[in-house]
Amino acid sequence: MDLTYRPRRLRRTAAIRDMVQETQLSVKDLIYPLFVMEGENTREEVTSMPGSYRYTLDLLVKEVQEAHQLGIRAIALFPAVPEEKKDSYGSESFNPDGLIPQALKAIKAAIPNITLITDVALDPYNSDGHDGIVRDGIILNDETVEVLVEQALCQAEAGTDIVAPSDMMDGRIGALREALDEKGFEDVAILAYSAKYASAYYGPFRDALGSAPKAGDKKTYQMDPANAREAMREMELDEMEGADMVMVKPALAYLDIIYRIKESTNLPVAAYNVSGEYAMIKAAEQMGWIDGKKVMLETLLSMKRAGADLILTYFAKEVALLLQ
Numbered sequence: 001m002d003l004t005y006r007p008r009r010l011r012r013t014a015a016i017r018d019m020v021q022e023t024q025l026s027v028k029d030l031i032y033p034l035f036v037m038e039g040e041n042t043r044e045e046v047t048s049m050p051g052s053y054r055y056t057l058d059l060l061v062k063e064v065q066e067a068h069q070l071g072i073r074a075i076a077l078f079p080a081v082p083e084e085k086k087d088s089y090g091s092e093s094f095n096p097d098g099l100i101p102q103a104l105k106a107i108k109a110a111i112p113n114i115t116l117i118t119d120v121a122l123d124p125y126n127s128d129g130h131d132g133i134v135r136d137g138i139i140l141n142d143e144t145v146e147v148l149v150e151q152a153l154c155q156a157e158a159g160t161d162i163v164a165p166s167d168m169m170d171g172r173i174g175a176l177r178e179a180l181d182e183k184g185f186e187d188v189a190i191l192a193y194s195a196k197y198a199s200a201y202y203g204p205f206r207d208a209l210g211s212a213p214k215a216g217d218k219k220t221y222q223m224d225p226a227n228a229r230e231a232m233r234e235m236e237l238d239e240m241e242g243a244d245m246v247m248v249k250p251a252l253a254y255l256d257i258i259y260r261i262k263e264s265t266n267l268p269v270a271a272y273n274v275s276g277e278y279a280m281i282k283a284a285e286q287m288g289w290i291d292g293k294k295v296m297l298e299t300l301l302s303m304k305r306a307g308a309d310l311i312l313t314y315f316a317k318e319v320a321l322l323l324q
């Protein structure tokens with residue numbers, strides 16, 4: 001480069017701009033998170049997530065079919081569990097006839113090629129609303145890991161392709177890998193929520209599932225938003241314990257973490273464009289304050305540019321429609 005260099009030459013036409021574009025967003029990068037609830041023929045819009053719904057199983061299958069036809073290859077499932085099925089142990093999380101095993105079987109039967117990802121954590125099942133078992137206000141680590149293992153095995157039995165532990169207990173990746181291998185599920189992959197922060201951006205998701213903690217917060221297991229080096233330690237541990245992919249969550253306020261993790265691992269890196277990030281764009285769009293679709297694409301592209309190979313996003317279907 002010298003002083004006669006004019007960067008605008010490469011921005012002159014759309015064709016040249018396309019030629020030099022460094023990052024692309026593709027429908028192949030997207031994982032579509034979906035909420036499932038009990039009942040029939042019903043979908044309920046999540047108030048704080050316009051355009052996102054809790055689906056009963058029959059309608060969920062239709063939604064997945066539509067998404068798959070648009071080119072989406074993977075979904076992540078989250079259950080809205082009725083209060084009366086919750087207990088302090090989260091036992092519904094490993095009920096072989098529970099919502100998630102039923103959903104896995106129904107979706108696999110209808111759309112065999114879709115990749116199924118299931119969340120491993122106790123919060124939607126736990127009467128305390130925490131990702132782990134609570135005793136005297138303390139979240140128990142090793143006791144929780146034992147239940148998470150039961151949950152993951154139950155999901156594997158029902159046909160999940162990838163388990164995604166989002167609980168942030170210590171040692172869970174190694175425990176899950178060992179148990180899955182021992183039971184013959186060595187082909188079930190682990191997508192580790194490695195750097196998951198104690199974030200206020202999860203608010204709308206907790207509305208969707210009614211899974212907010214009844215007391216306290218998640219700061220003894222989820223990470224401090226102030227820390228980046230700690231994310232590296234979490235990622236290294238998960239990698240050593242056998243994670244197949246690592247995740248950073250939330251995504252938008254943590255692009256630096258995505259970048260750092262991408263620089264220091266050779267595993268695929270996922271980013272979770274979480275519920276609060278989705279809600280902010282939808283709200284500003286509804287107010288007429290921003291062009292929601294353009295902001296959505298720019299936001300997701302920034303995650304790719306930061307290093308994300310995969311993005312979990314409630315926008316998945318909308319993006320797939322736009323990229324057609």
Ligand code: PBG
Pocket residue numbers: 119121122123131166167201202203204205206218273274275276
């Ligand atoms: C819980 C879980 C959460 C999300 C995914 N799994 C919420 C939490 O940790 O409180 C949040 C996703 C989102 O906000 O979109 N294990």
